[in-house]
Amino acid sequence: MGFREALGLAAKRWLPKSVQRPIKRALEWRRDRQRAARVRALVKITAWEEPACLLCGGHAVLPHFVYNGFAIVRCAADGMIFASPRPRDTAPFYDQRYYQGEMLCGYPDYAGYAASAQRDWAERLVALEKTLGRRGRLLDVGCATGVFLVQVRDAGWQVGGVELSEFAARTARERHGLTVVQGSLPSGELASGSYDVVTLYDCIEHLADPAAVLRDVHRILAADGLVQLSTGAVPHLDVGRISRWYYPPWHLYYFAEPTMRALLENEHFEVLSYEERGDRPEESLMVVLARPVCAPASK
Numbered sequence: 001m002g003f004r005e006a007l008g009l010a011a012k013r014w015l016p017k018s019v020q021r022p023i024k025r026a027l028e029w030r031r032d033r034q035r036a037a038r039v040r041a042l043v044k045i046t047a048w049e050e051p052a053c054l055l056c057g058g059h060a061v062l063p064h065f066v067y068n069g070f071a072i073v074r075c076a077a078d079g080m081i082f083a084s085p086r087p088r089d090t091a092p093f094y095d096q097r098y099y100q101g102e103m104l105c106g107y108p109d110y111a112g113y114a115a116s117a118q119r120d121w122a123e124r125l126v127a128l129e130k131t132l133g134r135r136g137r138l139l140d141v142g143c144a145t146g147v148f149l150v151q152v153r154d155a156g157w158q159v160g161g162v163e164l165s166e167f168a169a170r171t172a173r174e175r176h177g178l179t180v181v182q183g184s185l186p187s188g189e190l191a192s193g194s195y196d197v198v199t200l201y202d203c204i205e206h207l208a209d210p211a212a213v214l215r216d217v218h219r220i221l222a223a224d225g226l227v228q229l230s231t232g233a234v235p236h237l238d239v240g241r242i243s244r245w246y247y248p249p250w251h252l253y254y255f256a257e258p259t260m261r262a263l264l265e266n267e268h269f270e271v272l273s274y275e276e277r278g279d280r281p282e283e284s285l286m287v288v289l290a291r292p293v294c295a296p297a298s299k
Contacts, residue, residue, distance in 0.1 A: 036069025038104055039249070042097070047088040054211055054253060055080050055262050068104065070248035079236045080259050083248035090208065090249055094165035099145070105250040114147035121148050121201075124228060124287070125155060128197055131272070131289065132226055136196030139220065141213065142203030143180060146172030153178075160195070162187065164206075184208075186216035193222050200229040205251045214267040218292045226291050227269065231255055233276045233284035243282045260288060268295045 052059055053075040061073035064081055073084050087093075093103065101108035129135055135156050140149050143161030145168050153159045161180040163169040169182035181189050184207070198217045204210050217227055232245030234254040245254055255263075261271055269290040278284035 032066060032069060035067075035104060039068050042103060043087075043092040045087045045249075048085045049088045050085045051082065051208075053078065053080050054082065054209075055259060055266065065242070065246055067246045068248055072246055072248065072254070074236075078259070078262070079256075081234060081236060081254040083252045086252060087249050090206075090252070091164055093250060094168070096167040098165065099168060103250075105247045110145060111147075114145075117148075118151055121151055122155075124199075124201075125152060125157075127289070128226060128228060132196060132224075134196075136222075137194065138197040138199065139190070139195040141185060141198060141200045141217070142206065143172060143178075144168045146176045146178045146180065148199075148201070149178050150176050160190075162190075185213040185220075190216075190220050192219050195220050196222050196225045198225070198227045200227070202230055204229055205231045205245065205253050205255070208252065210253060210263065211267060214263065214269070218268055218295075221292050223292070226272075226289060228287070228289045230285055230287045231260075233257065233278070233286040235282065255286070257286065260286065264288070264290050268293050 050059070053061070055078045056075065058075060058077050060076040061084065062076050063071065064074040065072040070083050070086065072081060074081050097103050098106040099110045100106075107113050128138075137158045137160070138149075138152050139160045139162065140152075141162045143149055143163045144165070146161060149159045149161050149172070159178065161169075161172060161178055162185060163172065163180055163182060164184050166182055169180045172178045172180045181187055198221055200213075200217075204213070207213050214227075221227065232243060232251075232254065234243040234245050234256055236256040236259065243254065245251055257274060257276075261274070264271055270293050271288060271290045273289045274286065276284045276286050
């Protein structure tokens with residue numbers, strides 16, 4: 001048992017709560033300083049930005065939390081939670097180290113994770129095929145090394161991917177023969193109406209501009225197409241509850257059901273289904289299925 005754990009255990013046993021709380025805050029501050037130093041050592045951040053709220057475009061925010069030395073704020077108007085200020089360019093945080101356990105956030109063993117996720121992916125694919133009424137063309141945004149796309153291709157679909165990480169996109173192309181655009185949406189390499197399904201699994205929380213990405217998803221989808229996404233379901237009303245999804249600068253946005261529905265509605269999607277999975281609120285995962293609807297004509 002380390003010093004911090006031993007001190008915490010002793011505090012719980014012998015000290016009143018009024019004394020425990022400042023000790024806990026001090027330990028959390030020390031731990032966050034250590035994480036922040038490790039993040040700064042990973043990537044040199046040369047430019048910062050303070051984004052407007054994703055939903056209302058406002059800049060009035062309230063302090064919410066601090067993690068990895070980054071401020072997480074809450075929009076005073078609509079409750080949207082996001083990291084600000086943040087690095088202007090987060091691509092360097094997704095190099096080969098992200099997939100090999102050398103980043104604070106990432107995959108110690110991405111192949112092992114992908115193997116464990118295949119049952120979930122298969123269930124989602126069955127639901128997509130049932131709702132769509134056929135197999136078709138599927139684009140996975142944030143496709144990593146392409147393991148999910150291989151599973152979809154083997155099930156009889158045509159597939160393509162988009163991946164920010166140069167390492168992961170190259171691996172998907174070279175190892176699996178997949179067509180993967182390296183970068184993010186919006187992308188001029190993808191034709192309008194060219195896909196029947198777009199998936200964003202554990203992806204939208206990483207995006208610098210989820211609204212712009214969803215706008216391009218709308219363009220890329222066929223008129224009867226579907227978008228399915230998964231991300232953390234972060235409790236917004238209970239400000240004191242700590243979510244495991246708070247992980248800047250990798251996770252930049254933190255959604256609850258109301259803010260996710262609002263975002264999709266803003267970008268002209270109709271939510272067909274919404275579900276949350278997980279035994280603890282701070283660890284819940286949302287899975288959302290939506291379809292594009294016609295945008296109103298410009299005045």
